[in-house]
Amino acid sequence: MAERSFKKEVQKLRAKEGEVFAGEGILAVTKALLQSGVSYVAGYQGSPISHLMDVLADASDIMEELGVHFESSASEATAAATLAASVNYPLRGAITFKATAGTNVASDPLSNLSSGGVTGGALIIVGEDYGEGSSIMQERSHAFAMKSQMWLLDPRPNLPSIVRAVEKSFELSEASNTPVMLQMRIRACHMHGHFIARDNVRPAFTLADAMNKPSRDISRIVLPPASFVHEDEKINKRWPAAVEFIRREQLNEFFGDPDGADGLVIQGGMYNTVIRALQLIGLADVEGNTEVPLYVMNVAYPLIDEELRGFCQGKAAVLMIEEGQPEFIEQEVNTSLRRVDMQTRVHGKDFLPRVGDYTTTVVLKALVKFFDRYRPELAVRERLPEGVRAALAPRPLTIPVRVASAAEMASAAPSQASAPVAALAPVPVKVTAPVAMEVLDPVMDVHARPPSFCTGCPERPIFTAMKLVQREIGAHHISCDIGCHLFSILPPFNLGATTMGYGLGWAGASAFNTTETSRRTISIMGDGGFWHNGLTSGVGNAVFNKSDNVLVIIDNGYSAATGGQDILSSKAENDHRITNLPIEKAVRGVGVEWVRVITNTYGIATMRDTLREALTTKVSGPKVIIAQSECMLNKQRRVKPLMRKLAGEGKRVVRERFGVDSDTCTGDHSCIRLSGCPSLSVKDNPDPLRRDPVATVLDSCVGCGVCGEVAHAAVLCPSFYRAQIISNPTRLDKLSKRVATAVIGFLQRRLATRELSHA
Amino acid sequence: MHNTMPNQTTFTEARYAGESAKPAPQVRPICIAILAMGGEGGGVLADWIVDLAEQQGYPAQSTSVPGVAQRTGTTIYYVEFLPQAASANGHAPAPVLSLMPVPGDVDIVVASELMEMGRAVQRGLVSPGETTLVASTNRVYSMTEKSAMGDGRVDPAPFIAAAQKAAKRFVYGDFAVLAERNGSVISAALFGALAGTGALPFSREQFEAAIRRAGVGVDSSLKAFGAGFDLAQNGPAPQTPAARPAVVERTQGLLKAMDERIAAEFPAVAGTVLKAAVRRLADYQSLAYAELYLKRLAPLRDIDQRRGDSNAPLLVETARYLALWMSYEDTVRVADLKIRATRFERVNKEVKAKADQVLHINEYFHPRLDEIADTLPVWLGTLLMRPGALRNALERATSKGRVVRTTSLRGFLLLYGVAALRGTRPKSLRYQREHAEMCNWLAHIEQNAGSHYAMALEIAECQRLVKGYGDTHARGMRNFKLIEGLLPKLLANDDGVSRIRQLREAALKDEEGVQLATLLQGWNWSDATLAAH
Helix, strand or coil: CCCCCCCCHHHHHHCCCCCEEEEEHHHHHHHHHHHCCCCEEEECCCCCCHHHHHHHHHCHHHHHHCCCEEEECCCHHHHHHHCCHHHHCCCCEEEEEEECHHHHHHHHHHHHHHHHCCCCCEEEEEEECCCCCCCCCCCCCHHHHHHHCCEEECCCCCHHHHHHHHHHHHHHHHHHCCCEEEEEEHHHHCCEEEEECCCCCCCCCCHHHHHHCCCCCHHHCCCCCHHHHHHHHHHHHHHHHHHHHHHHCCCCEEECCCCCCEEEEEEHHHHHHHHHHHHHCCCECCCCCECCCEEEECEEECCCHHHHHHHHCCCCEEEEECCCCCCHHHHHHHHHHHHCCCCCEEECCCCCCCCCCCCHHHHHHHHHHHHHHHCHHHCHHHHCCHHHHHHHCCEEEEECCCHHHHHHHHHHCHHHCCCCHHHHCCCCEEEEECCCHHHHCCCCCCCCCCCCCCCCCCCHHHHHHHHHHHHHHCCCCEEECCCHHHHHHCCCCCCCCEECCCCCCCHHHCCCCCCCCCCCCEEEEEHHHHHHHHHHHHHHHHHHCCCCCEEEEEECCCECCCCCECCCCCCCCCCCCCCCCCHHHHHHHCCCCEEEEECCCCCHHHHHHHHHHHHHCCCCCCEEEEEECCCHHHHHHHHHHHHHHHHHCCCCEEEEEEEECCCCCCCCCHHHHHHCCCCEEEECCCCCCCCCCEEEECCCCCCCCHHHHHHHHCCCCCCEEEEEEEECCCHHHHHHHHHHHHHHHHHHHHHHHHCCCCC | CCCCCCCCCCCCCCCCCCECCCCCCCCCCEEEEEEEECCCCHHHHHHHHHHHHHHCCCCEEEEECCHHHHCCCEEEEEEEECCCCCCCCCCCCCCCCCCCCCCCCCCEEEECCHHHHHHHHHCCCCCCCCCEEEEECCCCCCHHHHHCCCCCCCCCHHHHHHHHHHCCEEEEECHHHHHHHCCCCHHHHHHHHHHHHCCCCCCHHHHHHHHHHHCCCHHHHHHHHHHHHHHHHCCCCCCCCCCCCCCCCCCCHHHHHHHHHHHHHCCHHHHHHHHHHHHHHHHHCCHHHHHHHHHHHHHHHHHHHHHCCCCCHHHHHHHHHHHHHHCCCCHHHHHHHHCCHHHHHHHHHHCCCCCCCEEEEEEEECCCHHHHHHHCEHHHHHHHHCCCHHHHHHHHHCCCCEEEECCCHHHHHHHHHHHHHHHHHHHEHHHHHHHHHHHHHHHHHHHHHCCCHHHHHHHHHHHHHCCCCHHHHHHHHHHHHHHHHCHHHHHHCCCHHHHHHHHHHHHCCCCCCHHHHHHHHHHCCHHHHHHHC
8 A cells, every 4th residue: 555545636537628736746647548549658656757656546446447557667678578568569558657766767668668679659768866865876867778779758738738748758669660758857747737637548459459469570589680680670661750759749949039149949848947047037937938039959868960050040049958967968969060160059957066966046147158258238147036146156165064063973983993083083074055145144954855764764763673683792784775775874863884886785795704703794675675576686596606694674564765666575465466474484595594583673682682692693594584564664653543433432442652850861862872863852951950851752652662662672761661551441351440549649749749850 | 970971061950939028027936945853744734835836727746856855864955936827918828847956045944843944044035135944843853852861952052143144034933833732744834833823825724725635634733723823914923932940839848847958058049059959968868968068068168258258159069960960860769659540640641641541550570689789788789799609690681681660569569668778878888989989089079169169160171971770880980980089180280170070071972982082082091090090
């Protein structure tokens, strides 16, 4: 069960011709797929297209009505290979995943797919996770389009443009026998907007048609000599066909005065940002009308030479606004113009930063530079609103580095105890800040707030236990993976040295396989990563290569980091999928003999002891600990309404939460350093003699039990209590309470007579 | 085409019907940035605003960058709408709206927490010419703040000052408390404040209608909305200093005499601390114990008197620390505090138990052999701690923590019994040890107060290191003694005062002692440390 339900919203997918569709970008994409007569959809979840997968899953019924098959693929590679259905048959198919993490995984099938080409429209929707909010590496899908010669669309970020791009992508794919990538930028995925709907289309040629009358064409298979022919086809047939289609259908757009002496060449996805910048200097109105010539590349690859050259004709200079690096388009633009000896000056990364998000401020700065040089009469600087001008003014500014950060660095690297203090000492950094300086004075100590484990997360105690074990037997090399568990690299845990990719936690420690030491490495893998590829790339590999190291599989029942989607080992029942398949069986199945399953990760002592055993046992061979407890976010979503319902029906319901007695807490915060739960915080010390804040448990506590376990396992303080609040108590509950209260009350009154306290 | 047309010099006309129009007079969209943390309802707030605008026929757009930030990380939601349903010639406008805020061009910034507000100001989203800033001053502490070994919380004052300077209008208050009081969530209270600022072209009724249309928790949301609205309308809330409760003046007859004695014998400036201290110590042990406390402070009082400093800093600081030390935490004290009626009431309130619910309180104890021996009389405690079969057996028996239900008869009586050991405390192993250390510490302060007053103050301050239970206490005491051992070296050094402070602060930086060790290494004092151990 995914974190966010779209059950209600997906009804919008039934919108008919002419109706106004209002909703999020991802929902619009789904509607566009149905309007295009798609036969099958597959994909793998990951920000920012997790919600697209969730929408598709929630729309299963609607898709079935239309004869559309939807699959949650095992990985991005599986998803990409699914497009093979469009190779021989006129079936339209779409897949989706996060770029570039997913594109990397899908690279192998994408190469084969693009080599042989397709008959039916094949669309790859990638959530481009570049810049702000990016959680994996900052790379570009553009490179994949170029290396495989697939076409890449980067439409203007508004719903009508995106919907049109989806529909046209299928046509383009069919016209050029080439798979097409559609890039959805992160903000466009989550954008709320409108478009005019069309009817959904049931595919004319169905999956059943293909299965009942299979056909094959050996010339589409990537084997020599066919593969050499494919390369020739790509360049001499499919490419010209694509160019022809793109021009005919006017997928790229021109705005502004065609005779202008200079202009802007931009990626479609940059359109709104560029228009906002032009609006701010008074060169565009609120609807985007402008005299500035704009060539908007909704097709980011391939470059359409005629269009570009036509646009540049008679222009002294153009500014290429291309987000991301390397600047593939800019290089191509230069090549294209130089090849025909056009002298239009091309500016790009010389005016814009080579790295990072192209925010409106960044674009605005480049525009000011560009117009100052080529249109000084516009005096664009003077047109800037005052606030924006102040924000643009670069001023040297000393950012104080918090002293605490040195301490964090030290605690993050306890093994570097011998590092000279100078290396850790805070050094004020001089930077040029795009912010008005007077605003920053007085200096605020703003801390970063990275994402972290949720309240009651079952993964946190695993890392607490790991910390405790390392205190006992010393530091170990820890290889991390992708997933919520990666938050363990942050304070307060500070665990882990590398992370090489999804499911690659154990693979990332492969080199550390030597008999020269008895010290083992610890690797982490989530259940999501395990089923994605970790079973083979990690576990199988370790068995085969006789590894002696330790793997901890975090089995929380969902692909939690991507939004709680179900996987093979999910505990949830799912009408459309098979779940409840134990990881332990799979691990034993590939030959691991030392396997421990811990069914309650909150039991820190057990967790710690099992880890210690795995790290110190004389038994050789790979060791796997499977740590199971349900993702708390999912659990609460399941349990909370149930509890409310039961309580409402008059049934006995016990709610648990933790608390801290502030009169016994001494404000050392060891508990926080070992737990890091968002519900465990600090507050002013009510004791007038003490100054350090005391720990406190916030109302959001779900009573997972870690606080108590930590207090026990690490021998902390006796300040924690667990409160059990019983709604609709039984007669027995009430009776025993009455008896106890009678005696306790009597004794408490006696005590109170000699109390001299402030409490 | 691509590669096959070298040196082509004439071009196909490749210009599609480009829309070229002179820009119309500017109608600006209203830009709203919402800075929140994942799971705080920032998205709900954005949805309400979009709905509010669309209801008037205004084109609106919203977006966010959630990613994994939903896991309590910083999240920013961004909304734009054009406050115009139809342009002059009657056609519905199709504005091009931005997907991200532009520093210097944001009309409204809503921040759900103080540090997120600071982040908005730091990013330049708040500008004095344009921005109405609505911010909640409640704190959700960062990990750095929470996990500090002492007080790592940032000072909120510069945040308020910076925001005041940065914004055109600044509406702030603790909207989290406001929401809680009205049984709702912070987004509703902030939405109310947004309405109250009048910065958006909608009436209060229109705002409220948006909440009704959303249809979730309508009544409580409207209540919180109203509270937020009032806060914005009645100007910035008066700044309430962090609640440091005054000493509870539940003076009882017995303590009165002591209060009078404090008033007569000690400078007024020490009154608050001393009164709180004698209450604490009388409660901890006995009135006589409180008297012992005052007696121990007399020499320091005289020193400050001789110096003629009416602030008596040495007396006040030492008084505070001595009171804390003399009321060191032990099993007896913990049991004593856990069984009180006032404590039961406090827990009841904290966990929001209702009258018809039954509440159980379960304590997490892990008394180890050390703590047990500490509580016993010296001879017995020493006996238990002697290496041998007895000790091993006891250590095994105490290797696991225990959960005691104080609200059950059994659990209560157990703790009641432990608390009753109070009378024997002065005979206990721990008492002897702690008081020996205490006297040693006081002697160091007194010895140096005459010649090295600043140093004496620093020595007094070092008591801060000794706190907590179990390992935490042991670690603190180790560091304390290390510094004590270095005193001769520190006194001989010109910048001894600065060094002792550095040592103390380094000791509070990390649990592993990395910073402390590094510091000593830097001074080439590591050998001395070993000697001190």
